[in-house]
Amino acid sequence: MPDNIVLIGFMGSGKTTVGKILAANLGWSFLDTDAMIEEDTGLSIKAIFAHYGEQYFRELEQAAVARAAASRRAVIATGGGAVLSGDNVRRLREGNKVVWLQVRLETALQRAGVKGDRPLLQGRRREEVAGLFKRREPYYAFADIYIDTDGKDAAAVAGEIKEALKSWLASLK
Numbered sequence: 001m002p003d004n005i006v007l008i009g010f011m012g013s014g015k016t017t018v019g020k021i022l023a024a025n026l027g028w029s030f031l032d033t034d035a036m037i038e039e040d041t042g043l044s045i046k047a048i049f050a051h052y053g054e055q056y057f058r059e060l061e062q063a064a065v066a067r068a069a070a071s072r073r074a075v076i077a078t079g080g081g082a083v084l085s086g087d088n089v090r091r092l093r094e095g096n097k098v099v100w101l102q103v104r105l106e107t108a109l110q111r112a113g114v115k116g117d118r119p120l121l122q123g124r125r126r127e128e129v130a131g132l133f134k135r136r137e138p139y140y141a142f143a144d145i146y147i148d149t150d151g152k153d154a155a156a157v158a159g160e161i162k163e164a165l166k167s168w169l170a171s172l173k
């Protein structure tokens with residue numbers, strides 16, 4: 001079994017930040033599909049969206065997901081839209097534990113809205129982002145475990161994931 005821990009959830013739910021902490025904590029490697037894409041192309045996610053569009057980004061993301069899912073005992077942070085693809089979902093589920101980092105829209109916007117590096121949040125009215133948030137919700141529901149991240153710092157969220165997966169982790173040893 002590949003036995004990876006896969007983090008899914010909306011932009012700003014903390015996948016990248018929590019994933020790094022959890023991986024360090026477990027002594028596992030950490031993969032972030034956005035970082036893989038940026039390394040492969042030498043371009044930022046923002047530049048890929050701006051110059052080539054979302055569709056091309058999704059193709060690069062599909063390749064990154066396939067590569068990440070082929071690893072073993074890694075913590076994998078996905079991009080918030082990776083689960084829109086059925087192929088990605090199939091690969092991410094197979095032999096892994098999938099964790100949905102849940103977040104309120106307001107919190108997600110506070111965490112992710114300011115940096116300007118998320119093309120799907122930039123220059124969008126609040127109602128548009130609220131619509132996207134609502135449309136995305138059902139795509140995360142297939143996760144094995146749900147963790148609410150509101151009001152918790154990233155280290156606490158990582159600790160909660162470890163606790164929720166305690167017996168599974170013990171069974172690996």
Ligand SMILES: Nc1ncnc2c1ncn2[C@@H]1O[C@H](COP(=O)(O)OP(=O)(O)O)[C@@H](O)[C@H]1O
Nearest residue numbers: 011012013014015016017018111149152153154
């Ligand atoms: N639980 C948390 N509490 C407070 N801030 C957080 C938390 N998780 C992440 N952050 C902050 O929110 C921002 C977005 O987090 P990030 O890990 O990039 O989210 P994602 O990868 O899900 O889009 C970062 O600035 C990060 O430091």
Ligand SMILES: O=C(O)C1=C[C@@H](OP(=O)(O)O)[C@@H](O)[C@H](O)C1
Nearest residue numbers: 010011012034079080081118119
């Ligand atoms: O939700 C999305 O469609 C996206 C989420 C981003 O990743 P994070 O969820 O890590 O911010 C990144 O992949 C891209 O900007 C698109």
Ligand SMILES: [Mg+2]
Nearest residue numbers: 015016077078
């Ligand atoms: Mg991220």
